[in-house]
Amino acid sequence: MEEIILKIFIFVFGATIGSFLNVCIYRMPRKESIVKPPSHCPGCQHRINWYDNIPFLSFVFLRGRCRHCGQRISWRYFIVELISASIFLSLYLYFGISLRFWIFAAVSSSLIVASFIDIAIREIPDEISLWGIVIGLIVSVIFPQLHSSASRLTSLGLSFLGLLAGGGSIYITGIIGDAIFKKESMGGGDVKLMAMLGTFIGWKLVLLTFFLAPFFGAIFGIILKIKKGESFIPYGPFLSLAALISVFWGEKIIKWLFLI
Template sequence: MTPQLLFSVFSFILGAVVGSFLNVCICRMPRDESVVSPPSHCPGCGYRIRWYDNIPLVSYLLLRGRCRGCREKISPRYPLVELLNALLSLALFLRFGPTLAFAVLFLFCSALVVITFIDLEHQIIPDEISLPGIVLGFIFSFFLRGHGWLNSLLGILLGGGSLLLVAYGYQLVTGKEGMGGGDIKLLAMMGAFLGWKSIPFIIFVSSLAGSVIGVSLMLIQKKDSKLAIPFGPYLALGALLYVFYGPRLISWYLTLGGLQG
């Protein structure tokens, strides 16, 4: 087995193992419960999950998606989160290799996974993730080559400030709150990790995806514009696209604009 393949396998396993912990965060954080104690257990019967029943992806298949204690179905979200985080970890390794950038962005993407699933289910974005994320993103900027603390600081200000202005403007015009503070802090965290140049890209992609998917859901469900749709997952989508393709897509767009001009 070549070193490249060995590290690729390791990155996939690492992502799956961390994904198992992310499931604990997704389940407990909205209920203000500790993510450390008590140990993992079935929410239905309280059966304490043994280590051999807690192997990422594998245990779900061996148990056929059911609790060993009460035989109740295990939510498919658990293997989905583990697989998603494993694939993100592998993709980051193939993109950045065994570098500090890989470690930092793996932490960032794992946080986005937790935020996405919590926001989809509960329509909240935990401050316990976004606020420390802003601080960590700024600290890491001192050590990442080509990033820089000023780029990160401007990202925080532009990310948080832009959505704050949008939220204030919407409330001023309509008299209603249209965007939660969680989205504002989340975009500030994204700016801290990815820099200020990522913010216009993330806002454009998330707004476009949110409009298309949101309108489609309203038509399917036959609901009006008052249907509450969490914006955090769309911001996460925009951030992930920027991590892997953002600079190239921006360069392509600018080149295309130059050719047309």
């Protein structure tokens, strides 16, 4: 019974964080502060009351419209809350309430924001990736167990190796892609995002991320190409999806691939 209550609590906690991530996704590309002013409707500027800001419920209750002016609220709000809640619950089921839970909850949150901003404006904000790199290196020194190491210096080294592997793999792909297609194929934002991921998950899992992402990207790219004739797709969401899969099943996948 207590276990179920804890799971529900983690799910709701994730949704609440998702609600804040929505604010970041909306405001960061507009260079607005993410802490103030309080949430308001982009249509009528009316302040959103707490009871209209409850994850999932408010969206359903208001039928996806602003209470005051009736403007449609984007489905993105609902989806981001649901993704965030599901990831938090999955992290709990895999790692329990542990160091890895908190660190990967924070990393996943920044991946959600980076992905949805990438979808909206085809750009990943430096505020996320560059600060993420700094925080990843610092966290690795403070908590060497993140890289399954007992020494802080070794952990920092592994984190830095992850940075090089993550950033380097995409950077080199970009250079090769540019030479073949004669146009920019990989954004600098992807390089920085992968460098950031590397500092947290290390070189093995970030390289696995690098190899997994194109599969999702290709499937989605083909669908988008057929439906809309669009050929340029944001890559951040696929890197993020691949990174999450690596966090959850990476060790198993690597063992299976190399039969060790």
